[in-house]
Amino acid sequence: MENFFNEIAELLEVDSVTGNEALNSFKCWDSLTILSIIAHADDNYGITLTAAEVNNAKTVNGLKDLFVAKKA
Template sequence: MENFLEQMAEIMEVDTVNLSDELTSFEAWDSLTTLSIIALADDEFQVSLTNAEIAEAKTIEGLHQLILSKQNA
């Protein structure tokens, strides 16, 4: 979890992120950020995410839960 939070902070171009942070609240949020999340999920967690799934996740925690659910599928 700690590694995931550090990676998300790097993608969002901030020092730290909280589980409750909304994805769209970050200044760095754009289509390239979404692509970075897709690449992270693929490289680090071996799961495929879509833009729609990321949008539906809404928060950092939602995104983490989405990745975990796909890993366990």
């Protein structure tokens, strides 16, 4: 998970993230970005996420917690 913030920054089309940002504050936050995150989770972490779960994560840190919880 050490590269998680870099990977998420890439998907959110920004240079970097700190973790506290609200997901819906990103300019590119839409259903297609959510789809990209779901695909990334499946390809790189072998976990299955739903759009609702990604939305409910609220922040970048929340998203990381979701990934960790699913991976466990």
